[in-house]
Amino acid sequence: MEHLGTVFEMGKAICAPLLSLKENEDILDKRIEELSCRERDVRADLEREKLQYGKTPKREVELWLKNVQNTKDKVHDIKQKLGEVSWTHIRLRRHLAKEVEEKIKKAVELKENGRFQEGLVVDLLVGSIETFPPIKIVGETTALKNLQKIEECLMDDEVGKIGVFGMGGVGKTTIMTNIHNNIKNAGTFDRVIWVTVSKESNLKKLQDDVSKELGLSLFNTEDALCRSAEIYRALKLIGNFLLILDDMWSTFPLKKVGIPEPNEEHKCKIVWTTRSEQVCRGMGSQRTIKVDALTKDESWTLFKEKLGTDFVLSPEIEPIAKAAVEECDGLPLGIITVGAAMRGVDDIRIWRNALEDLKNSRPDLEGLKDDVFSCLRFSFDHLKTQIHRDCFLYCALYPEDALIGCDSLIEKWMADGFFDEIEDREKAFDKGYTIIHDLKDACMLEKGENVPRSFVKMHDLLRDLAIAITRKSHQFVVNVHSKVGKFPSDENLMDDVIRVSLIHSRVEMLSCQSKCPKLSTLLLEGSRLGNIDHLFFEHMQNLRVLDLSDTGITCLPQSLSNLVNLNALLLRDCWRLTEVPSLVQLRELRDLSHLEELSMVESKWKWSSNEDRNGRGAGVEDIVRLMHLKKLLVDFVDLSAFSSYVRSGHSQGLNCFLLRVGDDEFFELQEIQEVFNSRECLVSVSDSDCVNSIAFPTSNITRLMIAHLHNLSAIYMEEPTQGDNLANLKYIHIRNCPKLKYVFSVGWFQTLQNLEVIIVDDCRAMEEMVVDMGDMGEANNNIPITLPRLKRIELYDLPNLKSICKRTLICSSLEQIVVICCRMLKMLPFSINSLPSSLEKINGSGRWWDPLEWDNANTKMHLQPFFSNSVTNRKKIRTSQIVQTMVSNWKKIKNDSTSNSQSVQTSVSKGGKKIKNDREPKEKQNTS
Numbered sequence: 001m002e003h004l005g006t007v008f009e010m011g012k013a014i015c016a017p018l019l020s021l022k023e024n025e026d027i028l029d030k031r032i033e034e035l036s037c038r039e040r041d042v043r044a045d046l047e048r049e050k051l052q053y054g055k056t057p058k059r060e061v062e063l064w065l066k067n068v069q070n071t072k073d074k075v076h077d078i079k080q081k082l083g084e085v086s087w088t089h090i091r092l093r094r095h096l097a098k099e100v101e102e103k104i105k106k107a108v109e110l111k112e113n114g115r116f117q118e119g120l121v122v123d124l125l126v127g128s129i130e131t132f133p134p135i136k137i138v139g140e141t142t143a144l145k146n147l148q149k150i151e152e153c154l155m156d157d158e159v160g161k162i163g164v165f166g167m168g169g170v171g172k173t174t175i176m177t178n179i180h181n182n183i184k185n186a187g188t189f190d191r192v193i194w195v196t197v198s199k200e201s202n203l204k205k206l207q208d209d210v211s212k213e214l215g216l217s218l219f220n221t222e223d224a225l226c227r228s229a230e231i232y233r234a235l236k237l238i239g240n241f242l243l244i245l246d247d248m249w250s251t252f253p254l255k256k257v258g259i260p261e262p263n264e265e266h267k268c269k270i271v272w273t274t275r276s277e278q279v280c281r282g283m284g285s286q287r288t289i290k291v292d293a294l295t296k297d298e299s300w301t302l303f304k305e306k307l308g309t310d311f312v313l314s315p316e317i318e319p320i321a322k323a324a325v326e327e328c329d330g331l332p333l334g335i336i337t338v339g340a341a342m343r344g345v346d347d348i349r350i351w352r353n354a355l356e357d358l359k360n361s362r363p364d365l366e367g368l369k370d371d372v373f374s375c376l377r378f379s380f381d382h383l384k385t386q387i388h389r390d391c392f393l394y395c396a397l398y399p400e401d402a403l404i405g406c407d408s409l410i411e412k413w414m415a416d417g418f419f420d421e422i423e424d425r426e427k428a429f430d431k432g433y434t435i436i437h438d439l440k441d442a443c444m445l446e447k448g449e450n451v452p453r454s455f456v457k458m459h460d461l462l463r464d465l466a467i468a469i470t471r472k473s474h475q476f477v478v479n480v481h482s483k484v485g486k487f488p489s490d491e492n493l494m495d496d497v498i499r500v501s502l503i504h505s506r507v508e509m510l511s512c513q514s515k516c517p518k519l520s521t522l523l524l525e526g527s528r529l530g531n532i533d534h535l536f537f538e539h540m541q542n543l544r545v546l547d548l549s550d551t552g553i554t555c556l557p558q559s560l561s562n563l564v565n566l567n568a569l570l571l572r573d574c575w576r577l578t579e580v581p582s583l584v585q586l587r588e589l590r591d592l593s594h595l596e597e598l599s600m601v602e603s604k605w606k607w608s609s610n611e612d613r614n615g616r617g618a619g620v621e622d623i624v625r626l627m628h629l630k631k632l633l634v635d636f637v638d639l640s641a642f643s644s645y646v647r648s649g650h651s652q653g654l655n656c657f658l659l660r661v662g663d664d665e666f667f668e669l670q671e672i673q674e675v676f677n678s679r680e681c682l683v684s685v686s687d688s689d690c691v692n693s694i695a696f697p698t699s700n701i702t703r704l705m706i707a708h709l710h711n712l713s714a715i716y717m718e719e720p721t722q723g724d725n726l727a728n729l730k731y732i733h734i735r736n737c738p739k740l741k742y743v744f745s746v747g748w749f750q751t752l753q754n755l756e757v758i759i760v761d762d763c764r765a766m767e768e769m770v771v772d773m774g775d776m777g778e779a780n781n782n783i784p785i786t787l788p789r790l791k792r793i794e795l796y797d798l799p800n801l802k803s804i805c806k807r808t809l810i811c812s813s814l815e816q817i818v819v820i821c822c823r824m825l826k827m828l829p830f831s832i833n834s835l836p837s838s839l840e841k842i843n844g845s846g847r848w849w850d851p852l853e854w855d856n857a858n859t860k861m862h863l864q865p866f867f868s869n870s871v872t873n874r875k876k877i878r879t880s881q882i883v884q885t886m887v888s889n890w891k892k893i894k895n896d897s898t899s900n901s902q903s904v905q906t907s908v909s910k911g912g913k914k915i916k917n918d919r920e921p922k923e924k925q926n927t928s
Contacts, residue, residue: 021097025082028100031107032075038114039068047216048237049121061120068110070663075103142298146291147175153287154183154242154269160262162271163280166291168461169333169376172273173246175291179271183242189269191241197272198400198460199249200481206257207231214238224256231258235268245272247401247460251282293330300325302332306339306443320351327358327375333443333461334375340443341382357381376465384438387418391435392444395458396466397501397523399480403448403455406436407676411597415545415568416499416521425596425630470499479505485528487511494519502527515539525549525570532557541565548574555579565592572676574603595626599633601658601672606637609644624648633658633676642685643695651697655679659697662687666705666733681728685709693717698724707735713765714741716748719773725751730789735761742766745773746785746807754789756813761796769795770805784808784834791838794818801825808855810834819844828863832856835863842867 042065046057057065078099085092146164153159166172184192195209207227214234235241235258243259260266272283280288294302303325307313313321324342328334342354358378383389391413398404410432413419419428436456439445444462448455458466470476474496477488480503487502487510488494499521507524510532519540529551537543537559544565548556549572558581560566571577577600609620620641623632632654636642642661651657656679658672666684675682681700686707693714696704706715715734716726729752734743740763744752749770760769790811795801801822809829814836819825825848830836832855842849846869854860 021082021093021100024097024100024104025079028075028104028107031104031111032072035068035107035111035114036072038111039065042114042116042120045120047234057121058116058119061116064110064114064116068114071103071106071110074099075107078103142292142294143171143175146289147178149289150175150179150271151182153289154179154188154271156287159286160269161284161286162269163277163283163285163288164271164273164291165275165277165280165288167293167331168275168464169331169459170291170293171332172291174332176244176246176271176273180244189240189242191238192244193241194244194246196246196401197248199247200400201249202481202483203252203256205481206252210257210259228256228258232260235260236266240267241269243268243270245270248272248274248279248283249276251279294332294335295330296326299328299330299335302335303328303339306336307343311344314346314348316348317346317351320348320355324351324355324358327355329375331375333459334379337379337443337462338375340441341379354378354382373461373465373468376462377469379442379444380465380469383442383444388435388438390418391432392439393466393470393476394499394521395445395456396463396470396476397478397480397499397503397521398458399503400460400463401457403457406433406454406456409456410436411568412521412545412547417544417567475499477501482506499523509533510536517542519543520565521545523547524551527551529553530576535559537562544568546570550574552576556581567592567595568597569595571600571603571605574600574605577603577605580605596628597631598623598626598629599631599676601633601635601660603635606635606641607645608637608641620645620648624650626650627653630654631656631676633672635660639685639694646695646697651681652699654681654700656681657700658682658684661685662708666707698726700728701726702728703731704729705731705733706737707733709737709740711739712737713739714743716744717742717771717773719745719747720751726755727751727753730754731757733757733759733761734763735759737763739765742768742771744770746770746805747773749805750785752787752790755787756789757792757794758790759792759794759796760798761794762798764797764799766798766801768803768806769801770803770807772806782807784810784831786810789813791815792818795822795825796820798822799824803827803829805829808834811836813838815840817842817844819848821845823848826851827853830859830863832859832862835859839863839866845869 042061046061078096082093082096085096150162150164153162164172164176180192180194183189193210193213195206195213197206197209201209203224204227207224210231211227211234214231216230216234232255254261254270259270260268262268262270272279272285274280277288277290300322303321304311304313307321321342324338325335328338338358342351345351345354358374380389380392383392394413394416395404395409410429413432413435414425414428419431422428422431436445440447440456445456445458448457467476467478470478474493475498477494477497477500479488480501482502482505485506485508487507488497488500489511494516496518497516498518500516500519501521501523503523504526505524506528508528508530510529517539520542522540522543522545525547526549529548530553532553532555534557536557541562541564543563544567546563546566546568547570549570551574553574554576555578560569560581580600607620607623620636623629623634623645629650630653632651633656636645636659639661642659645651645659651659656675658675658680659682661684663686680702681697682703682705683697683701684705685694686705686709694709694712696715698716698720706712726748732743732755734740743760743766760766785805785807787809788811790809791813792815793804794816795804795818797820799821802824804825807829808831811830815838817828817839820843842863844867849867849869852860
């Protein structure tokens with residue numbers, strides 16, 4: 001009977017989570033609803049602070065919001081699984097029941113942590129709130145006269161809406177950029193907002209662009225009326241604003257966008273620039289100002305400037321040059337491009353030919369005015385080589401006013417065969433950057449404003465010219481931001497097409513109806529694409545570039561294997577992608593110019609070993625076979641797959657990688673995109689059970705991030721073999737690994753010659769950060785270790801840490817040391833003879849700092865001025881929160897029945913530990 005009683009109790013304990021599952025589901029719904037309310041309040045406060053004062057969220061707030069969203073997503077997945085799993089699957093349902101209990105605790109904890117008594121925001125935003133880089137106004141008399149007229153209207157209280165019109169390339173945007181900066185510096189308005197409208201704009205895109213400048217998030221709001229209400233509310237909060245709408249092509253009611261009409265109630269002003277006076281009238285402009293072309297003298301001055309200030313025209317050439325300038329008809333853009341094309345030419349015969357070309361280059365292109373485009377066509381025809389012209393035309397595949405990443409652009413040029421004659425990848429890349437430089441020098445491309453130098457943009461007139469040229473030859477189909485919902489299907493039209501761009505279009509499905517035998521580039525980034533017919537790629541054997549980034553596709557069709565010439569397959573941000581055909585079938589993808597990039601991070605595809613996939617889909621072994629791969633950004637399904645890849649040694653041949661396991665706590669989406677365009681090599685491993693050690697890369701790696709590996713005991717412990725070192729490692733962050741005792745052996749630690757930051761947080765078993773595995777006696781400890789670039793050491797919640805490193809560290813660049821809750825750490829690894837001269841601050845508690853032991857009495861005296869006691873009111877607040885939570889839970893226990901008290905006490909104990917252990921990393925709490 002005793003045995004039966006024991007079995008009964010065991011069964012009762014096993015089934016307990018299942019018995020309370022339904023009740024806990026209801027509790028979880030309530031807790032998530034409460035958390036969502038707190039989240040909405042926080043977001044509303046952030047929007048108000050951003051709009052009224054231009055302030056940005058603290059990082060701890062951003063991290064909290066991210067954790068809230070992650071928790072909500074996981075709860076959604078749990079509830080979905082519960083709805084799919086049969087009640088007969090006891091083991092799985094019991095596991096899910098435990099997850100429900102954990103998520104209840106997590107939701108309560110997050111809600112409590114979302115109070116932020118010390119505020120939500122910090123410093124001012126950058127971007128549109130700041131002034132733009134100054135652009136020189138050409139033709140001072142004419143342009144300054146136009147600028148003065150506009151500024152006078154802005155100062156007139158009776159004028160709210162101002163229309164500025166003039167032909168394309170005449171300088172409207174340049175004038176308004178200068179006005180933007182002048183008004184911003186003068187502080188006349190509370191906010192100056194700039195939105196580029198462009199030809200391809202529609203109501204939704206315009207609302208998105210305005211909301212982006214205001215810092216609003218309308219991604220979850222599809223209803224146009226609700227979106228306009230949000231924008232209206234935000235603009236009302238700002239009060240006195242100036243809104244500049246650049247490059248408008250059609251009229252629209254302001255109220256549909258959410259823009260208030262300027263009047264006595266709304267003290268704001270709106271300026272739009274357009275090529276059409278009719279648009280100004282349709283928008284109800286109270287003042288209309290025409291931007292005139294340059295005078296003859298202004299045109300000649302600008303032309304000579306573009307030829308070069310040190311270039312002198314001979315008496316024979318000068319009249320020819322003046323005649324060429326007259327052909328530009330006072331259009332600044334035309335004068336600039338023609339001047340750039342003729343820079344350095346001193347042969348009269350070439351000048352005579354150029355003038356003849358200008359007179360005869362009136363483009364026979366439908367819908368384009370001869371006087372506007374003749375000089376631009378001349379500049380295109382006089383680019384250095386055919387490759388320059390092809391590369392220029394390729395840029396027209398991107399949306400109007402788009403910022404084009406140089407790295408991404410060159411990658412596509414290379415994949416499309418522009419530099420096939422160059423076998424070395426780096427040399428081909430150098431060639432691409434040289435062409436971009438030449439196109440900017442010829443004024444055919446512009447540097448992207450307010451962004452790093454690695455972006456360019458295309459003037460809308462030059463883009464129009466490029467599209468017109470390619471349309472006439474039937475080689476391009478460009479339907480970006482198009483309402484057309486299907487792939488072009490006219491076989492007669494598509495026979496000669498070599499490039500198709502449907503970026504941000506409404507295409508939802510690719511059917512098998514189109515035959516495109518010459519198609520080499522297909523761009524569908526950001527379209528509504530959700531499905532691809534399994535036969536779609538049957539007749540596209542020449543396709544070399546396929547960009548499906550940021551689409552809703554769930555699987556790639558088997559006909560992808562027919563793309564024998566495919567060089568670039570881009571799948572960035574394909575969130576719903578779950579099925580990819582085996583790369584083994586894409587033999588030519590490896591055996592042509594070879595697959596050199598694979599980026600699938602942030603899609604739902606996670607790589608595992610081929611054996612685990614039972615022959616279905618692509619696995620780790622397929623990656624390893626890509627011997628010419630240079631850039632790899634992927635997620636692994638587990639540590640086994642990750643270690644399998646690392647042990648293959650394949651990563652040593654890469655010049656850029658991001659290898660991830662688990663839910664990443666370290667990266668935002670924007671940072672991942674920056675990694676793709678860099679030469680960084682990163683590893684992020686988290687949220688996984690593992691054996692006591694894992695294979696990590698032993699070369700190339702630049703950043704290593706590890707979190708929540710519950711069984712990990714050591715990282716880089718065995719001594720490095722010949723050729724192995726971590727010389728490129730710059731940043732290491734380790735968090736919440738409860739069994740981790742050591743990080744590095746001395747052998748590995750000595751190789752960290754470029755390490756800049758090391759952060760270790762909440763590793764409660766850690767005893768020594770760096771351990772001497774050789775055990776060669778005390779004499780060995782006298783040999784110092786030099787880390788010349790180390791700037792920051794941060795140690796948090798390491799209660800058993802006794803030593804950072806037993807050897808002396810020489811860190812000439814060290815700026816900051818943070819030691820929080822490391823009560824057993826009695827010495828810092830610095831000697832009086834090797835103190836870092838660059839040191840700025842040491843953070844820690846006085847109880848830790850005061851009893852520290854030193855090699856020399858003078859060492860502490862030298863370091864004392866840099867010490868700052870880190871115990872702040874934040875600690876008291878955090879401690880108070882924990883105490884309040886535990887007191888509340890204890891009262892709950894007392895009210896429960898005696899029979900349940902023991903189990904509830906266990907829950908509270910675990911809950912208290914959970915609160916303490918899962919603190920956000922960027923908000924270090926000082927509870928001890």
